[in-house]
Amino acid sequence: MNRYHGTCSALLALMGAGAIGCSSTASSDNDGSPPSATPTYHRDVRPILEAKCTGCHAPGGIAPFAFTTADVAIQLKDAIADAVTSRRMPPWPPAPGCAELLDDRSLTDDQIDAIARWAEAGAPPGDPAEFVASPDMPGGLSRVDLDLSMPEPYTPATAPDEYRCFLIDWPYEATRFVTGLGVTPGAPSIVHHVVVFFAKPGAVETYEAWDAADPGPGYSCFGGPTGDDAAIQGPSAYGILGGWAPGSFGRDAPRGTGIEVPPGVKIVMQVHYNIAHGMPAPDQTRVALRIDDAVERPAYTMPWLDPAWVKGGMRIPAGDPDVMYDFEEDAATAVSLFTKGALPADQPFTLYTVGLHQHLRGKSISLSTRRGDGERECLVDIPRWDFHWQSPYGLAEPRRLAPGDRLRVECHWDNSAENQPFMSGVRMPPEDLAWGEGTNDEMCLAWLYVTP
Numbered sequence: 001m002n003r004y005h006g007t008c009s010a011l012l013a014l015m016g017a018g019a020i021g022c023s024s025t026a027s028s029d030n031d032g033s034p035p036s037a038t039p040t041y042h043r044d045v046r047p048i049l050e051a052k053c054t055g056c057h058a059p060g061g062i063a064p065f066a067f068t069t070a071d072v073a074i075q076l077k078d079a080i081a082d083a084v085t086s087r088r089m090p091p092w093p094p095a096p097g098c099a100e101l102l103d104d105r106s107l108t109d110d111q112i113d114a115i116a117r118w119a120e121a122g123a124p125p126g127d128p129a130e131f132v133a134s135p136d137m138p139g140g141l142s143r144v145d146l147d148l149s150m151p152e153p154y155t156p157a158t159a160p161d162e163y164r165c166f167l168i169d170w171p172y173e174a175t176r177f178v179t180g181l182g183v184t185p186g187a188p189s190i191v192h193h194v195v196v197f198f199a200k201p202g203a204v205e206t207y208e209a210w211d212a213a214d215p216g217p218g219y220s221c222f223g224g225p226t227g228d229d230a231a232i233q234g235p236s237a238y239g240i241l242g243g244w245a246p247g248s249f250g251r252d253a254p255r256g257t258g259i260e261v262p263p264g265v266k267i268v269m270q271v272h273y274n275i276a277h278g279m280p281a282p283d284q285t286r287v288a289l290r291i292d293d294a295v296e297r298p299a300y301t302m303p304w305l306d307p308a309w310v311k312g313g314m315r316i317p318a319g320d321p322d323v324m325y326d327f328e329e330d331a332a333t334a335v336s337l338f339t340k341g342a343l344p345a346d347q348p349f350t351l352y353t354v355g356l357h358q359h360l361r362g363k364s365i366s367l368s369t370r371r372g373d374g375e376r377e378c379l380v381d382i383p384r385w386d387f388h389w390q391s392p393y394g395l396a397e398p399r400r401l402a403p404g405d406r407l408r409v410e411c412h413w414d415n416s417a418e419n420q421p422f423m424s425g426v427r428m429p430p431e432d433l434a435w436g437e438g439t440n441d442e443m444c445l446a447w448l449y450v451t452p
Contacts, residue, residue, distance in 0.1 A: 039118035040126025041070050048111050049073060049080075051134035052090045055249070061188045062274065074123040081119035084112050091389045098366075098378035102394035103251075140249040141180045145291040146171070148267060153282035154217040156190065156273035165221040167211050168267040170198070172291075177258030177298070180290030181242035182250020187283035192274040193245040193390060196287050197225045201264035203237035208266070223359060223437045225268040238268065240301040240447060241289075243355070245391050250288060254352045254398065256296035257451050274388070297451040299352075302338045304367070304409050305445040309435045316361065316433035316442055321416040325444055328370070328408035331401045335450060343452055348402040353449035354380045355392045356409075359442045360421045361433065362387065363412040367446045372404035392447070411444035 039045060049057075049067045056063040067073050073080065083089035084107055092106035107115075118124070148168045156162040185191035199207040210219045210226075225238050241259060244250075253259070271285055306313065306327035316323045336345035343349050356365045362385035369377045380393050401407070413433070420428045421439075433442045 038121045038124065039114045040124045040130070041073060041118065042126040042128045043130040043132075044114045044126075045073065045118050046070070046131055047134035048107065048115065052105055052107060052111075056090075058188070062190065062192060070125045070128075074125065077119040077123040081116050084115050087112075091386075093382045093384065093386060093389050094393060095381045095383050098381050099399075100396040101380070102396055140251070141182045141288060141290055142252050143180075143290055144182075144288040146289040147286060148269075148289070149286045150186070150217070150269060150284045152217050153186070153284040154271075155280050155282045156275060157280070158273075159275050159280075161192075162273045163220065163222045164218045164271050164273065165211075165225050166218040166269045166271070167199075167207060168269060168287075170261065170263075170265045170267055172261075173263050175260060175262050177260055177292045177295045178241050178253070178289055179258035179292045179295060180250065180252040181244075182288040183244035184286045184288065185244075185283065186285045187281040190273050190275050190281055191283060191285060192272040192388065193243065194272070194285060194287070195225075195243045195270045196241040197238045197268040197270065198241060198261055198265040199225070199238050199268050200236075201262060204264065204266050206237070207268065221270055221437075222439050223357075223441070223443060225270055226437050241267075243390075243392050245389070251394075252290060253299065254394075254449075254451075257299040257352070258292055258295040259299050259301060297350075298342070299449055299451045300335075300339050300343070301447060301449050302335065303445045304334070304407055304448055305443075309444065312434065314435045314442070314444070316413050316415050318430040318432050319416055321414050321419070322363070323413045323415060324410065326408060326410040327444075328406050330403070331369075331405050331407040332403040334407075335448075343450065346403055347452065348400050349450050349452055351379075351395065351399045351401060351448055351450050353392050353394045353447075355390070355447035356380060356382055357390065357443055357445050357447065358385050358387070358411055358413070360387055360439070361413045361415050361419060361442060362444075363414045365409070365411045365444065365446075368408050368410075369399065369401065370406040370408065372402065392449070407446075407448075409444065409446045413442060 054067055057065060057067045059066045059068060065072065065076065090105040090107065092104065094101060150166045151168065154164060154166070156164065181196060183194045183196070185194070214220060239259065267287070269285065269287060271283070273283070304327070306325070309325065314325060332347065332349060333345045335343050335349055354367055356367065358365055364383050364385055366381040367379045369379060379395070379399070415430055415433060417430050420430055422428070431440070435441060435443060
């Protein structure tokens with residue numbers, strides 16, 4: 001393994017059908033107690049599917065079939081049991097053993113056991129009157145103050161994946177705060193995920209030029225909201241408002257917090273289209289925002305990375321199966337520099353949400369803290385990176401970081417010949433990789449939602 005360690009005194013501004021292989025109903029439960037009653041669809045399985053699965057497996061959704069009736073679930077009982085017992089589904093990249101996260105899509109051992117025993121028992125439907133919605137059901141925005149839409153429909157032209165950015169007018173002539181976000185995909189069968197940015201006033205003309213230079217609605221963008229020939233790179237030109245993936249229902253920002261948006265910006269909606277399981281269709285995705293005039297604690301969405309990587313300090317050699325870079329720094333100092341002193345370097349701050357990001361050769365990524373007394377804590381660990389499953393991860397208990405506490409991001413890549421993406425049906429040969437916005441470039445960063 002090649003190891004690269006980056007330090008810097010400051011941070012710059014499907015399921016597949018098959019044998020289910022599960023425990024028998026004649027066996028005792030894991031704690032030695034007698035087996036519980038045979039699970040039924042309506043009492044035991046339906047609450048799990050509706051809380052964890054039907055955000056994707058819905059009519060017209062991105063997943064290949066819908067779990068919205070008992071008949072469909074019963075017909076697919078073996079495939080469902082196989083997918084959950086193997087933990088292929090629901091997709092939830094973070095590993096256990098780190099911080100507790102909000103909106104966890106993974107299933108507990110008891111939930112997996114209930115589905116497996118239900119399938120093995122022949123998938124009894126049970127009594128519809130026994131259905132009780134799971135408390136794990138995701139929520140949504142408490143209110144919608146602004147509903148924005150792509151200016152016109154767009155039909156993706158590239159299979160299986162296309163990344164497209166669309167500019168949307170911002171209507172306010174005074175500073176506002178975004179305190180919640182939700183997304184409604186116009187074509188759920190092909191919209192894989194959405195990230196919502198805002199182009200800062202001084203960069204709007206550049207973004208409009210990228211839009212004008214690319215035929216059709218919007219412009220091509222991969223990894224971020226910038227164009228391939230970006231004259232403005234990096235977060236100095238834009239801010240992040242939030243993201244969406246199938247299964248998300250929108251969410252308010254942590255109480256009393258919000259992201260400041262000045263007048264004169266443009267909203268940039270990046271949509272990842274995936275047409276592996278469907279036909280291209282016109283899409284006109286919408287974003288719903290909760291807006292407030294003021295908040296108790298202004299929030300900042302900032303990247304965590306080594307600035308040297310952006311300036312050519314990251315090299316991932318062709319053919320190397322395990323390349324590692326990491327970056328660790330005093331958190332308060334770096335956050336203060338990025339926010340230009342809005343969060344003072346000599347004061348603590350609160351971390352609410354973490355997003356992690358690599359590109360196609362990413363292997364694993366994690367974010368951890370090291371307190372001033374030397375104690376380490378894992379916040380989010382993704383041991384098997386998959387570019388197609390990215391989400392912001394809200395910490396169930398926000399972390400207070402004081403001066404002297406450090407944050408560390410660590411990334412591994414597999415740039416071997418066997419781990420290259422396909423282009424036009426042909427596997428690409430391995431090449432030396434470096435930091436960049438393009439499909440064939442790489443990144444290693446965490447996105448942090450923080451407040452004083």
